[in-house]
Amino acid sequence: MISTRTSTFTTHGMADMKESWISLASHLGTLAFCQNFLHAVLPPHLRSASLGFLKRALGCYSSYCYFDIAEMDGDSTNELYNAVQLYLSSFVSTSCSRLSLSRPRNSGTTTFVLSNDCVTDVFDGVVVRWEHVVTQRQSQTSSGRPLPDRGFTLRIRKCDKDLILNSYLDYIMDKANDICRNNRERLIYSNSGGWWTPVPFKHPGTFDTLAMEPERKRGIMEDLRDFAAGQAFYQRTGRAWKRGYLLYGPPGTGKSSMIAAMANFLGYDIYDLELTEVLSNSELRKLLMKTSSKSIIVIEDIDCSANLSNRSEASQASVPQSSSDPGTPDAASSGKGGNNKKITLSGLLNFTDGLWSCCGSERIFVFTTNHIEKLDSALLRSGRMDVHIYMSYCSYPALKILLQNYLGSEAKDLGQAAARELQEAVEKAKMTPADISEVLIKNRRNKEKAVNELLEALKAGAERNEKHGELKEECELSGVEIEEREKRARESPKEGSDCEDDSRRKWMMKRRRRQNESEN
Numbered sequence: 363m364i365s366t367r368t369s370t371f372t373t374h375g376m377a378d379m380k381e382s383w384i385s386l387a388s389h390l391g392t393l394a395f396c397q398n399f400l401h402a403v404l405p406p407h408l409r410s411a412s413l414g415f416l417k418r419a420l421g422c423y424s425s426y427c428y429f430d431i432a433e434m435d436g437d438s439t440n441e442l443y444n445a446v447q448l449y450l451s452s453f454v455s456t457s458c459s460r461l462s463l464s465r466p467r468n469s470g471t472t473t474f475v476l477s478n479d480c481v482t483d484v485f486d487g488v489v490v491r492w493e494h495v496v497t498q499r500q501s502q503t504s505s506g507r508p509l510p511d512r513g514f515t516l517r518i519r520k521c522d523k524d525l526i527l528n529s530y531l532d533y534i535m536d537k538a539n540d541i542c543r544n545n546r547e548r549l550i551y552s553n554s555g556g557w558w559t560p561v562p563f564k565h566p567g568t569f570d571t572l573a574m575e576p577e578r579k580r581g582i583m584e585d586l587r588d589f590a591a592g593q594a595f596y597q598r599t600g601r602a603w604k605r606g607y608l609l610y611g612p613p614g615t616g617k618s619s620m621i622a623a624m625a626n627f628l629g630y631d632i633y634d635l636e637l638t639e640v641l642s643n644s645e646l647r648k649l650l651m652k653t654s655s656k657s658i659i660v661i662e663d664i665d666c667s668a669n670l671s672n673r674s675e676a677s678q679a680s681v682p683q684s685s686s687d688p689g690t691p692d693a694a695s696s697g698k699g700g701n702n703k704k705i706t707l708s709g710l711l712n713f714t715d716g717l718w719s720c721c722g723s724e725r726i727f728v729f730t731t732n733h734i735e736k737l738d739s740a741l742l743r744s745g746r747m748d749v750h751i752y753m754s755y756c757s758y759p760a761l762k763i764l765l766q767n768y769l770g771s772e773a774k775d776l777g778q779a780a781a782r783e784l785q786e787a788v789e790k791a792k793m794t795p796a797d798i799s800e801v802l803i804k805n806r807r808n809k810e811k812a813v814n815e816l817l818e819a820l821k822a823g824a825e826r827n828e829k830h831g832e833l834k835e836e837c838e839l840s841g842v843e844i845e846e847r848e849k850r851a852r853e854s855p856k857e858g859s860d861c862e863d864d865s866r867r868k869w870m871m872k873r874r875r876r877q878n879e880s881e882n
């Protein structure tokens with residue numbers, strides 16, 4: 363609740379300070395005189411109304427206006443008061459000499475709160491002044507202890523009133539919400555029986571600890587930052603304020619770790635959508651409507667989390683020919699066709715980028731998969747998932763981050779020769795960050811041992827890959843041989859009748875080769 367308060371001050375600009383002070387003193391004198399006079403001659407019930415009138419009359423001469431924001435609005439707390447307190451606490455610690463300290467529940471940080479003091483702020487080039495006022499209340503609590511009345515007073519120039527009331531207070535509310543979200547515990551929701559159940563999300567993963575090439579990480583962080591600050595952009599371009607990421611790559615390359623880093627970076631909650639728990643498109647839509655903005659909606663292993671058939675196949679299978687166009691997402695999820703009885707790719711696409719995706723704002727969709735080649739092309743077409751991120755086997759720049767995470771050492775600390783060896787081996791080994799992390803965690807108390815074992819594991823991996831490559835080549839060669847033999851067999855039926863089928867023959871050849879290798 364805001365109530366305007368007229369000023370008892372008169373200022374005529376910096377040019378004529380003296381005149382201002384004289385005018386101020388004269389107004390103060392007039393006010394004091396009138397106050398005393400009214401006090402003496404008026405009955406108590408008329409006093410406050412008359413004083414208010416007097417203040418308003420004097421305020422006409424002032425270039426400032428004042429807004430009181432009390433802590434309590436009747437019996438309930440005033441949200442604006444809390445928001446201002448949070449907002450000011452984000453920068454008063456450096457500019458004020460007297461502050462109250464507090465630590466909100468579920469928060470790991472101490473909050474600085476302005477206490478009976480003033481602070482200035484600048485918004486859009488306009489200077490405003492905040493004052494925190496604490497007065498002793500007359501009424502007493504049940505314990506007999508009087509509660510203080512607390513409030514903020516905002517002083518602005520009258521000419522800035524529109525800007526401040528229209529934008530500055532909204533800006534403060536938004537900032538306070540951001541601070542609140544960052545201070546409080548993050549939540550991860552899982553779905554079951556059509557409901558979301560939240561639990562605290564305590565994953566400590568950040569972009570700093572994520573093993574990935576630093577330039578790629580920077581690009582992703584920039585993209586996320588632009589998204590979070592992009593309300594005006596999305597509004598102007600008529601796009602729904604949401605963004606889709608597809609993370610793909612082998613198991614253990616950091617897809618889930620990336621999601622945790624994203625959530626911690628943006629301060630968003632996570633909705634971990636288990637598609638196998640969703641019975642129908644309409645249940646999916648209801649779940650979506652229950653998600654809050656500033657959140658990440660995750661579908662892990664999209665290729666195997668539900669039997670999402672191709673859009674047209676699904677529609678043909680379950681929508682009667684006479685119903686509306688079965689290929690359209692609306693038809694698929696509207697409930698007119700039988701499609702509503704089960705979850706379909708169509709329903710999912712409608713969920714991520716159809717009209718229903720816009721029932722909230724500022725949301726990120728993340729799909730992960732180990733097999734991008736198995737995904738329906740409808741999911742991959744441009745504009746659907748805005749960003750495709752390949753999570754690769756561990757590269758040398760990524761390895762340096764893992765060394766820092768687990769051993770606390772820079773690669774250069776290991777010596778030039780060891781660093782070079784590691785670099786060569788890791789590029790050939792095709793090991794995942796998860797595998798490398800295991801080796802490092804196991805030996806984290808002994809750096810030398812950790813590095814030696816890692817080198818061994820990487821070299822073994824590189825060797826395996828080399829052999830695998832050779833074997834593959836040989837098998838391909840033998841495929842050619844086999845084709846030739848088959849051709850000969852077709853030409854001479856006797857030889858052909860002795861032949862095993864193609865796959866068995868390939869398998870036998872591989873086995874023979876392995877036997878030879880082990881004998882050698």
Ligand SMILES: Nc1ncnc2c1ncn2[C@@H]1O[C@H](COP(=O)(O)OP(=O)(O)OP(=O)(O)O)[C@@H](O)[C@H]1O
Pocket residue numbers: 571572573574611612613614615616617618619620731732753794795796797799
């Ligand atoms: N890029 C990475 N950076 C840091 N740690 C990683 C990375 N990749 C994997 N790890 C480590 O390996 C473990 C498994 O990684 P994560 O679950 O993120 O892999 P994933 O790609 O999601 O695997 P899956 O495809 O099986 O779901 C993590 O707990 C983490 O410790």
Ligand SMILES: [Mg+2]
Pocket residue numbers: 617618619662730
């Ligand atoms: Mg994962």
